[in-house]
Amino acid sequence: xxxxxxxxxxxxxxxxxxxxxxxxxxxxIRYEVVPIGHVASPLRNRADAPRQGDEGAPPxxxxxxxxxxxxxRDLRVGDRLVVLTWLDRADRDVLSTRPRDDPDxxxxxxxxxxxxxRPNPIGLHRVQVLEIDGLRIxxxxxxxxxxxxxxxxxxxxxxxEER
Amino acid sequence: xxxxxxxxxxxxxxxxxxxxxxxxxxxxIRYEVVPIGHVASPLRNRADAPRQGDEGAPPxxxxxxxxxxxxxRDLRVGDRLVVLTWLDRADRDVLSTRPRDDPDxxxxxxxxxxxxxRPNPIGLHRVQVLEIDGLRIxxxxxxxxxxxxxxxxxxxxxxxEER
Numbered sequence: 001x002x003x004x005x006x007x008x009x010x011x012x013x014x015x016x017x018x019x020x021x022x023x024x025x026x027x028x029i030r031y032e033v034v035p036i037g038h039v040a041s042p043l044r045n046r047a048d049a050p051r052q053g054d055e056g057a058p059p060x061x062x063x064x065x066x067x068x069x070x071x072x073r074d075l076r077v078g079d080r081l082v083v084l085t086w087l088d089r090a091d092r093d094v095l096s097t098r099p100r101d102d103p104d105x106x107x108x109x110x111x112x113x114x115x116x117x118r119p120n121p122i123g124l125h126r127v128q129v130l131e132i133d134g135l136r137i138x139x140x141x142x143x144x145x146x147x148x149x150x151x152x153x154x155x156x157x158x159x160x161e162e163r
Numbered sequence: 164x165x166x167x168x169x170x171x172x173x174x175x176x177x178x179x180x181x182x183x184x185x186x187x188x189x190x191x192i193r194y195e196v197v198p199i200g201h202v203a204s205p206l207r208n209r210a211d212a213p214r215q216g217d218e219g220a221p222p223x224x225x226x227x228x229x230x231x232x233x234x235x236r237d238l239r240v241g242d243r244l245v246v247l248t249w250l251d252r253a254d255r256d257v258l259s260t261r262p263r264d265d266p267d268x269x270x271x272x273x274x275x276x277x278x279x280x281r282p283n284p285i286g287l288h289r290v291q292v293l294e295i296d297g298l299r300i301x302x303x304x305x306x307x308x309x310x311x312x313x314x315x316x317x318x319x320x321x322x323x324e325e326r
Binding site: 029034035036068070072073074075079082088096108109111112113114122151152153154155157 | 318
């Protein structure tokens with residue numbers, strides 16, 4: 001990683017209240033994420049959305065901000081990607097919930113669920129690229145709602161699958 | 164998702180400069196992530212770290228903040244998890260790079276790579292739980308450096324694997 005890494009707080013964009021890796025310091029740190037684009041989808045509200053992308057989600061467009069064009073320049077039709085989104089309609093105060101809102105299931109800690117309601121509501125979505133039109137990337141199945149901010153796009157790693 | 168979702172800006176903790184899903188509005192929004200814990204690992208610097216967890220990474224502890232204890236209460240030894248980290252030593256201005264810093268490879272856009280240097284340096288790590296000791300969770304292979312903030316923990320979804 002020679003030369004690509006800076007050390008210490010200089011590389012951090014977030015509001016850093018304390019910089020050490022001690023337990024106390026970490027609890028006071030906040031970082032800022034910036035949307036690199038947003039989802040354009042026919043899904044407009046939670047009632048329309050499936051729980052996961054392979055449960056009937058429609059194709060959707062990833063609409064990338066112009067200033068991140070360089071970062072998508074090598075994406076191609078057929079690429080398998082992991083899209084990270086910011087689930088901006090989630091409740092960040094929820095620490096335990098019923099999976100899939102099923103009243104027959106017991107309440108469990110959110111880190112044992114895929115509920116969007118969690119301290120940092122980051123969505124993971126596996127998709128395949130169907131079409132690329134400039135800054136717009138059509139993907140096959142995405143359960144995120146229209147307007148959902150996109151944080152990152154990563155290639156799927158084979159043969160060990162997703163990490 | 165009845166009742167779990169709030170609508171609009173009330174649910175958003177981030178500094179929201181504009182709230183609409185239009186292209187211009189999204190580009191001005193920032194969100195704040197909060198570490199839910201940190202990694203305790205023998206890996207102290209990039210020179211020691213493998214590129215991916217299955218390339219020789221050691222076991223590491225996920226040290227969870229006390230206020231998130233409720234969220235981990237149902238994690239068990241043997242669970243397969245996706246850990247999301249904030250790669251706080253990454254360079255967020257990099258939009259294209261050489262994969263694995265290999266001089267024989269061409270420069271490609273970062274969204275076609277797993278480089279930590281990217282606009283939102285969120286790491287994805289697939290791990291299995293080896294031991295749980297209160298707020299500390301030992302996992303089998305984690306390439307993140309000691310002190311790396313943890314943003315989220317999610318169960319791996321089977322049989323369709325990671326999403």
